[in-house]
Amino acid sequence: MSPAGPLNKTDLQYGIEIMESSGFKVSLAPHVYSKMDYLAGEDEDRLEDLHDMFRNPDIKAVFCARGGYGTTRLLDKIEYDLIRQNPKILVGYSDITALLIAIYKKTGLITFHGPAVRELASKHHGNYDNLLRLLSSDQPLKLSLAKGEVLIPGRATGALIGGNLSLICHLIGTPFLPSFDGYILFIEDRGEPLYRIDRMLTHLKLSGQLSGLSGLVAGEFEECGDPSTINRLLMDVMSDLDIPIATGLEVGHGHKNLALPLGLSSELDTDRKTLSIMEVAIEDSP
Numbered sequence: 668m669s670p671a672g673p674l675n676k677t678d679l680q681y682g683i684e685i686m687e688s689s690g691f692k693v694s695l696a697p698h699v700y701s702k703m704d705y706l707a708g709e710d711e712d713r714l715e716d717l718h719d720m721f722r723n724p725d726i727k728a729v730f731c732a733r734g735g736y737g738t739t740r741l742l743d744k745i746e747y748d749l750i751r752q753n754p755k756i757l758v759g760y761s762d763i764t765a766l767l768i769a770i771y772k773k774t775g776l777i778t779f780h781g782p783a784v785r786e787l788a789s790k791h792h793g794n795y796d797n798l799l800r801l802l803s804s805d806q807p808l809k810l811s812l813a814k815g816e817v818l819i820p821g822r823a824t825g826a827l828i829g830g831n832l833s834l835i836c837h838l839i840g841t842p843f844l845p846s847f848d849g850y851i852l853f854i855e856d857r858g859e860p861l862y863r864i865d866r867m868l869t870h871l872k873l874s875g876q877l878s879g880l881s882g883l884v885a886g887e888f889e890e891c892g893d894p895s896t897i898n899r900l901l902m903d904v905m906s907d908l909d910i911p912i913a914t915g916l917e918v919g920h921g922h923k924n925l926a927l928p929l930g931l932s933s934e935l936d937t938d939r940k941t942l943s944i945m946e947v948a949i950e951d952s953p
Contacts, residue, residue, distance in 0.1 A: 668698075668717060668730075670731060671733065671736055671737040673702035673706065678733070678785045679784055682785060685795060696720060698713060706735075706740075714741050721750050724753075727756065729756065730758045733783045733786075734759065734762035734831075735762050739834070739837060742769045747770070750774050751773075758781045760918075760924065762831070763830075764830030766778075768828070773843070776930075780926065780928075781794070782924045794924045798926040801948050807946065809943045811940065815914035818901055818906075820937045821910065821937055822934065823881040823882025823934070824933070825881035825882065826849070826931060827932075827944065828851070828930070829854055829929070830853075830855070832856040833856055846876075846879070848878075851935050852882070852884070853916055855889075857888070861892050869904055882911045883901075883908075883910060884942055885914040887923070894914070931945070
């Protein structure tokens with residue numbers, strides 16, 4: 668489905684083929700290729716597709732075609748009881764962050780920050796493989812932070828929450844953002860100048876949303892300048908929170924976008940430079 672920005676049929680061709688080659692039957696939402704300026708059709712049509720996907724018992728997982736913009740326009744119109752009563756896998760990132768977090772907040776269901784169908788091109792094939800492992804494995808997930816830096820050492824435990832920094836900030840003051848008390852937060856973004864990242868991090872902190880945070884881990888800040896400047900900014904804004912902070916999470920708009928479950932118990936260990944998910948993501952149906 669396309670709950671945010673529009674796209675063409677050719678944009679999804681490879682993604683659909685790779686999913687079908689894995690043995691899945693792919694069903695397209697009726698308005699997946701709709702377009703209205705910068706949106707994938709009217710709000711009502713995108714909302715109808717979302718509800719129908721969850722209502723249909725034959726649909727086991729819902730993959731978002733792309734991000735863009737438009738998901739936040741749907742949040743106050745979603746039938747969250749319908750989604751709660753028909754739990755299923757939901758995958759997306761970027762603008763879809765708002766949908767993932769809102770559904771988690773309103774229903775308690777685990778949602779999945781992971782690659783969009785449009786981006787399952789050959790160079791992103793490892794992202795798809797990682798997503799399948801997350802959704803099918805009965806073992807906890809451990810992600811390496813070896814390519815990043817430890818900004819503040821320590822060990823933190825708590826449920827995992829996060830996604831695109833811009834979208835998280837846009838949820839502040841709405842009923843769709845849970846408290847971060849006791850959580851480990853991960854953030855990523857793309858194409859934002861340093862002063863805007865500074866503004867967003869400062870806004871997040873001033874809102875009080877970070878006061879009870881357990882740990883923070885930074886993903887990719889693609890096309891946002893020198894990573895070392897992002898690290899200095901994180902330290903400048905966040906160091907007085909007195910929590911472990913690390914970078915190097917291969918999540919976001921870059922070449923690697925490894926899937927993560929929102930809402931599961933996790934551990935950030937800066938000595939080992941790992942982020943571990945301590946629970947299995949998918950439970951077998953009775």
